[in-house]
Amino acid sequence: MPKQKIRLTILGATGSIGASTLDVVARHPDRYEVLALTGAGQIEKLAAACILHRPRYAVTLEEASAERLRKLLNQADSRTEVLCGADALIQVSTLPETDAVMAAIVGAAGMPATLAAARAGKKVLLANKETLVLAGHIFMQAVAKSGATLLPIDSEHNAIFQSLPHPYHGDLNAAGVKRLLLTASGGPFRGLSAAELEKVTPEQAVCHPNWSMGRKISVDSASLMNKGLEVIEAHWLFNAPAEAIQVVVHPQSVIHSAVEFVDGSVIAQLGAPDMRTPIAYALAYPERIAAGVTPLDLFAIGRLDFERPDLVRFPCLRLAYEALQTGAAAPAMLNAANEVAVAAFLERRIGFTDIPPLIESVLEQSVGQPADNLDDLMRADRLARELAMQYHVCC
16 A cells, blocks of 8 residues: 655745755655645746645735736646735644645744644754744744654754764763764855955855855855854754854865764764755655765765864854853844844845844843743844844944
8 A cells, every 4th residue: 555645835935945845855756745835025936836736725925926826826727725924824834734844934934834833743844943043942842742753954954863873862961972063164255364254245145155045044154154043953953052062164065064972983974065865854754765966976075174163254153152152032133133134235235244243232132131932032033123223224
């Protein structure tokens, strides 16, 4: 008797993670069924995905976008039902028919639906790092309470997950783990001086040397904030204190991360820099399936280099560690301030080197902010955005 297909909701289907997920799913039509797709601005791309994969539902945030999508789907005689709004994102993430949710909406906007999927006990494929940065303790409590399955999609956390002993129950000591080694490419500006960093442009910042990513994530990679957010993620995913998470700059992006054990062993996951590998691993876990990825050619690579991160030229990583150690609302405010700062940089309202001082000014206001529940954290998020806007307008 054939296995029942896994029914999948993809939050953020038009982004790079969503597109890669659909690519992997299309390679295994006997295993997966797309139940719902969501997107924000790229309506033509969302329509094309709906026509190809025939989901039962498609969701956009704005009514005008929903109307545009309905027209495109009607022209193609598609039976996909178009829904609209933030509540609809939660609806398709918690449907009884939904087996797994790919959480790939960038930014804090993806957090409510991702949290709802966890509370509903779904298999959550987590590519939205802001969910853990903004509300890590609330999200992990929801996973534990509902019995949801949580699988990380970020290549680094997926690599750590693959390298840990299974099953891993959230205790580094019991697993014999000394440190998590979180690798970073160093981004496009790794070799630039402080003076040169002051002159970089948005066009340069979005050109990542190894990975194909969205504009916001590319800027975060260039500033090392992406790695800082991943440190906070790793803390929650693996119950690891900040001092047990070491960032290692590895320009080739071949070792995606590693785990160092108390006996001196280091187990690493290697592969071509292609997000379809962690996506396929999470989709099929504990099995493995083909992902369409080019095999890794170690002879062509020839060498692997490692460096310590420079926290002077790239202070965003330092700020992320400080926010993690401060705890409470600090990580949420770090994330919100960074989103405002990156948007201002991409719109040429501030320079690249203005991003860290803007974030630091907001973090100084995070002490004492309540963080007991989601409402507290959302208020902290809004406060951070207001402070960040005031900073870059005034300065």
